[in-house]
Amino acid sequence: MYRLIQRGQDGVSWPCPKDMPPLIHQLLTRRGVASAEEARAFLHPDESQLHDPLLLSGMAEAVSRIRRAKENGETVCVWGDYDVDGVCATAILMLFFQSMGLNCFHYIPDRHAEGYGLNDGGVREAAQKAALLITVDCGISCAHEIETAKSLGLDAIVTDHHRPGDVLPGCAVVNPLLGGYPFDRLCGAGVAFKLVHALAGLDAAMEYIDLAALATVADLVPLTGENRVIVSLGLERVNRAPRLGVKLLIERAGLSERAISAGSVAFQLAPRINASGRLGDARRALRLLTASDAGEAAPIADELEQENARRRGEEQAIVNECGKMMESYSLLDHKIIVLCGAGWNSGVIGLAASRLVQEYHYPVVLLAEEGGVCVGSCRSIPAVDIFAALTSVADLMTRFGGHHQAAGLAMPKEHLPAFIARLDEYLAAHTQPDDYIPELEYDLDWPLNRVTENAVRLMDRLQPVGFGNPSPAFLARAAVESARAVGAGGAYLQMQLQQADARIQGVCFGQGRLAQEIAGTTRDLLYAPSLNEWRGRVSVQCEVKNFLTEPLPSVFARFNDKYPRYLRAFLTEVLYNTELNSPVARAGAVSRDELKRWLEASPQGTLIAAATDDGARALLAFLEENGLAARADAFVGRWCADRTAMNAVCLCPRGEPVGRWRHIVLWDAPPEAFGPLPDGPLSLGPHRAENSWLNDPPDVDALRRMYVSVRRFAASPVSRMTLEDLERDAARSGGFDEGAAFQMGMAVLCRMELIDLDPNEARLSVPPGRKASPDDNALYRRLRIIADYAAKKE
Numbered sequence: 001m002y003r004l005i006q007r008g009q010d011g012v013s014w015p016c017p018k019d020m021p022p023l024i025h026q027l028l029t030r031r032g033v034a035s036a037e038e039a040r041a042f043l044h045p046d047e048s049q050l051h052d053p054l055l056l057s058g059m060a061e062a063v064s065r066i067r068r069a070k071e072n073g074e075t076v077c078v079w080g081d082y083d084v085d086g087v088c089a090t091a092i093l094m095l096f097f098q099s100m101g102l103n104c105f106h107y108i109p110d111r112h113a114e115g116y117g118l119n120d121g122g123v124r125e126a127a128q129k130a131a132l133l134i135t136v137d138c139g140i141s142c143a144h145e146i147e148t149a150k151s152l153g154l155d156a157i158v159t160d161h162h163r164p165g166d167v168l169p170g171c172a173v174v175n176p177l178l179g180g181y182p183f184d185r186l187c188g189a190g191v192a193f194k195l196v197h198a199l200a201g202l203d204a205a206m207e208y209i210d211l212a213a214l215a216t217v218a219d220l221v222p223l224t225g226e227n228r229v230i231v232s233l234g235l236e237r238v239n240r241a242p243r244l245g246v247k248l249l250i251e252r253a254g255l256s257e258r259a260i261s262a263g264s265v266a267f268q269l270a271p272r273i274n275a276s277g278r279l280g281d282a283r284r285a286l287r288l289l290t291a292s293d294a295g296e297a298a299p300i301a302d303e304l305e306q307e308n309a310r311r312r313g314e315e316q317a318i319v320n321e322c323g324k325m326m327e328s329y330s331l332l333d334h335k336i337i338v339l340c341g342a343g344w345n346s347g348v349i350g351l352a353a354s355r356l357v358q359e360y361h362y363p364v365v366l367l368a369e370e371g372g373v374c375v376g377s378c379r380s381i382p383a384v385d386i387f388a389a390l391t392s393v394a395d396l397m398t399r400f401g402g403h404h405q406a407a408g409l410a411m412p413k414e415h416l417p418a419f420i421a422r423l424d425e426y427l428a429a430h431t432q433p434d435d436y437i438p439e440l441e442y443d444l445d446w447p448l449n450r451v452t453e454n455a456v457r458l459m460d461r462l463q464p465v466g467f468g469n470p471s472p473a474f475l476a477r478a479a480v481e482s483a484r485a486v487g488a489g490g491a492y493l494q495m496q497l498q499q500a501d502a503r504i505q506g507v508c509f510g511q512g513r514l515a516q517e518i519a520g521t522t523r524d525l526l527y528a529p530s531l532n533e534w535r536g537r538v539s540v541q542c543e544v545k546n547f548l549t550e551p552l553p554s555v556f557a558r559f560n561d562k563y564p565r566y567l568r569a570f571l572t573e574v575l576y577n578t579e580l581n582s583p584v585a586r587a588g589a590v591s592r593d594e595l596k597r598w599l600e601a602s603p604q605g606t607l608i609a610a611a612t613d614d615g616a617r618a619l620l621a622f623l624e625e626n627g628l629a630a631r632a633d634a635f636v637g638r639w640c641a642d643r644t645a646m647n648a649v650c651l652c653p654r655g656e657p658v659g660r661w662r663h664i665v666l667w668d669a670p671p672e673a674f675g676p677l678p679d680g681p682l683s684l685g686p687h688r689a690e691n692s693w694l695n696d697p698p699d700v701d702a703l704r705r706m707y708v709s710v711r712r713f714a715a716s717p718v719s720r721m722t723l724e725d726l727e728r729d730a731a732r733s734g735g736f737d738e739g740a741a742f743q744m745g746m747a748v749l750c751r752m753e754l755i756d757l758d759p760n761e762a763r764l765s766v767p768p769g770r771k772a773s774p775d776d777n778a779l780y781r782r783l784r785i786i787a788d789y790a791a792k793k794e
Contacts, residue, residue: 001603001633001646002438004526004548008032021458027472030443031462043461045229047206053198056191057179061172062134062157063198066102069132075103077130079118080286081137081188082111082277082347084218084270088211089136089159089189091289095208096196105129108282111347115375116408117401118145127152135159137188140175141401143167159191161221162401163387183226185468189215190230210237210246211289217262218270220405222468231464235260245288248301249273262464272301275308278347314345318352322366326356331644332605332662335427336389337364338420340413344368350377350406357381360644361438363389363427369413378407383435384427392426393419433602436644440546442526446474449502451529451540459529471528473545483519485512493518497525497542505532508544524548552649555634556620559651563613564739566637567693568724570611570652571740573675575747575779576759590665590683592622598663599631599647605662607640607678608632608685609650612692615668616651619687623649639678669694670789672782693740694790697783698748700774706745707754709734711766714755726762744783751779 008030016025017036025039033039041049053059069076076097080090090106097104107126109115114122117138123145126133132155139146139158146169149156156171163177174191176184186194193212197205213234216227223231238246238260246269250256253268260269276285284300291297318341325339337356346368353364356379363384367374380386386407390400396419400409411419465471478499486494493515495506506527508514526546532539550558559566598606610616623629632647633640640648641658657678664678667685671677673694689695698706713733727746731738750757752772756765774780 045232053194058172074131077126082282085215086137088215089192092208118142127154187219217265262466340367346375353379448499611669612689614689698745
């Protein structure tokens, strides 16, 4: 289940300039651009769009103190952080201070031994050599440590971009979230860049624009406003004249022959820089980014390449372990996923948390436990402010800090039960059930015949794209003429898409398992167009981001059109299932009104199963009449496999159920009419099917006649490919209708051991001299229970 949202529906309409392609005008409007003047600034970012750095709170005081340190020959300690943002911010100030002849050294805490931010031990060490402490990408939540520094005679300047707490450090604080700065979404390195701008002018700051750009992309701040300028100009520098360390990273990533984009930074370069602090000493990445000697830098780049590969392995191992934990984790009972593992790498759990957020669309806290202390990384969904949630349990933690969508923390392990319970309580009071529905955003309905090389190249004018300025996404309805799984382990789909007179190649990453299901179907697609360059030839292709869920009426129509086929497969599983479901007496009943309330109250927790075409028609009418068609996804011929237990309707479902629901409603049939059922409380639905297979099981006389006919038929065996072929031919040979009643009769005769029938290999034989009574057979009795249930009126 998801909400499909068109971007910028509340955007301001403005006329398209004559020199602007209409497609660009439409896409800019969707991104909130409200005038031709704003559009020109968006499409042509330049230095003039950077704000006066002295508008930042505390900047004038910081500049004055640093200049005084230079004049007095004082030593400065730059206290950084171990991620890309912190390392790049440290590099900017270290390189600049060295260029101006200021005595300086850096301190980057060990991620595993010291954790994030300032600590008393490190501050005492810095105070032995420095007169001024300057933090980058940290410090806003370290009022106590700043007081420690001051008590040791160490002046301090905090430069940070994280959210401030209730108490600010007692020193100059430079933070775009304070004081009304025109753009409040700078990253830590962006703030460091502005500090250099204020100290020495824009030309001096532009020497470090590439480092600020790397950090801006990596730290997932929005690529709008001033950040868009920083990243645009910084990537221009990277592609024109990369500094040595960045050049070596590009080579190790195999990107030397390509233009470096924001995507290249996010998925190729940033993970290599981050690997330094995640698995070891972040100072290695700092040495690489500030190096001027290839002999010194190359071995570091090689080392980070190896560590990034090791990081991927550790991350996957944690994700796999989390997957096993989630099998017993009831999302219906929690508003947040909190998992704790001994031996997990605290430098990698944030990446694993991000992947769990993508999979479950829940806020996630992963905790690495060692020696009774839990160090955690948090990632969240748009509707949940994880920093605010942590603030509500601040008394349980020894430290925490972060943003709306990401945070870090540490706490004693014994506080974990209270931590989980209070977070659930807080989020239950501060979120709505619909907040947990994922959102899919798109720009325009865009048919495939408009996907041309020229159109794709026009869209490049929106670069850099990423967080806050996503790649253009479009909707189209297309026929999937062919689909096959390709890549390592069949990981992704390669498709031929067709719409009207347009045919285009399509790819869908991570969905190779869908090849058989979607081939030959017509689907609504959410896609992003791109160019595929191969051996000098350029062609357009569509990267399919999502196969949109069919509207309920469409799914029900497909079910009714092919009902005999779905019913046969459904009955085969039901009839040859050796484990019979619980009797009717163990399931309660639910009224239409009560079912309506369940669906209205939450998009999560209710699963409805129907076993007949009559029941399906009645169920669709019920949902549409009550405005509930958008409150559940529909599945035909299979159970919904969803551990988040979003509301679902399953028609003639087969297979192994996955997930646990709060309510499982058997709309038109008792438990005995289904194969294996999902986990959760069962309720009998309000509908009674008429003229369905439920009403017409074979009686004793019919079974006798079937047996005589089948024995005659089996005497002259013919090779048949499927159970359906066998049952059809056997029915016709005896003058029977080949429908559900005969299928049920064959299964009963098989269970009575009067015939030998292999449903998998479609083999039939009749052993001689056997006798049995249907009344002694469990399947026959089960079919009578089903018929009695169906005969009762609502």
